[in-house]
Amino acid sequence: MSALAPYVGKAVVVITSDGRLFTGTLQGYDQTTNLILESAKERVITPDAPTVVLDLGLYLLRGESVALCGLVDDEIDSEIDWYKVRGMRLGETKKLGR
Amino acid sequence: MLPLTLLNTSQGHPMLVELKSGETLNGHLVNCDAWMNLTLKEVVQTNSDGTRFFRLPECYVRGNNIKYLRVPDEVLEIAREKNQQQREEHRKVSQPQRGGYNRQYSGSGQRGGGYQRNRGSANIGRGGGQFQRGGRSAQQY
Numbered sequence: 038m039s040a041l042a043p044y045v046g047k048a049v050v051v052i053t054s055d056g057r058l059f060t061g062t063l064q065g066y067d068q069t070t071n072l073i074l075e076s077a078k079e080r081v082i083t084p085d086a087p088t089v090v091l092d093l094g095l096y097l098l099r100g101e102s103v104a105l106c107g108l109v110d111d112e113i114d115s116e117i118d119w120y121k122v123r124g125m126r127l128g129e130t131k132k133l134g135r
Numbered sequence: 136m137l138p139l140t141l142l143n144t145s146q147g148h149p150m151l152v153e154l155k156s157g158e159t160l161n162g163h164l165v166n167c168d169a170w171m172n173l174t175l176k177e178v179v180q181t182n183s184d185g186t187r188f189f190r191l192p193e194c195y196v197r198g199n200n201i202k203y204l205r206v207p208d209e210v211l212e213i214a215r216e217k218n219q220q221q222r223e224e225h226r227k228v229s230q231p232q233r234g235g236y237n238r239q240y241s242g243s244g245q246r247g248g249g250y251q252r253n254r255g256s257a258n259i260g261r262g263g264g265q266f267q268r269g270g271r272s273a274q275q276y
Contacts, residue, residue, distance in 0.1 A: 055202070064136055064211065071138035071171075075211060095211055097138050097204040099171065102155070 041066045041106065048109040049074070053102045056127035058082065060109065061096065070100030082124040090119060104130045136214060141206065142167050144214035150175075151205040152196060157183030160194065171198030 044063045051059045051072060058081075061074030077096035081089040145164050152160040152173065162175035178191040 053202070065138055065141065067137050067139065073136060073138050073141055073211070075208075093205060095206050095208045097141060097206060099198075099201045099203060101199070102202045 041070075044106065044108055048111060048114070050105075050107045050109055051098060051103060052105040052127065053098065054104045054130040055102065056129045058127070059093075059096065059098070061093075063106070067100075070103050070106075072096075072098045072100070072103060072106065074098060080119060082119075082122055082126070084123055084125055086123075088119045088122050136211075136218060139167075139169060139171070140218065141210060141214050142171065142204070144217060145204075145206045145210050148207050148210055150207070153202045153205075154196070154200045155202050156200070160196065162191075162194070165193070168198075171201055172196065173198070173201075 041063070045065065047063060048060065049063045051061075051074065053059065057079060059074060059077050059079050061077035063072060064075045065073040074096040077093040079091040079093055081091065083089075142164075146167065147163065147165075149161070149163050152162075152175070154160070159181045160175060160178050161181070162178035165174040165176050167173050173196040174193065175196065176193045178194050180189040180191055180194070181187070
């Protein structure tokens with residue numbers, strides 16, 4: 038239950054069940070894993086084009102759509118040139134919608 | 136801060152709601168509840184491809200269909216201030232009961248306050264001794 042408490046105020050990466058990747062500062066959470074992300078950014082990683090980083094601002098993610106919330110190691114993160122990163126698009130963890 | 140506190144604070148502010156279906160709704164938040172059900176006004180609905188737009192004067196969204204909400208940055212600061220205010224008010228209310236630990240838990244409505252001395256021999260055998268919490272048990276006997 039309290040597993041996210043140590044992450045509050047820190048940079049996190051969130052992968053949603055539709056396979057998108059968000060980063061930002063975790064400002065709050067609740068029992069259903071709804072998350073508040075401040076200064077949220079979406080990283081769009083594709084196989085054959087530079088990574089696009091979208092500035093999104095303040096986000097409230099509904100818990101149902103959160104697949105993963107990880108703590109970012111600022112030191113390692115700052116050494117990565119995301120512009121050069123290539124990768125396959127992530128799949129979804131479930132069929133959203135119908 | 137709790138996500139639903141932020142949502143509550145967003146009332147009256149514009150926001151973007153993405154549904155699980157990929158559709159998005161742009162509008163002003165009128166109302167919300169603990170299930171994240173929303174009512175929005177002056178809504179522009181966009182289909183999941185982003186190719187078609189619909190204008191709705193008002194709409195209700197059942198919370199379970201929501202993927203995420205995008206709210207204006209300033210709402211977080213407003214919510215923080217509101218939180219702070221509430222905390223201070225709460226402190227004001229509870230401060231007159233200094234050392235009121237016993238009083239709060241005395242349930243009977245009688246003053247339980249603090250250490251009670253010499254409540255009479257009736258206390259003997261009740262286990263509480265002179266440090267009983269509640270007033271009632273001590274006084275009934």
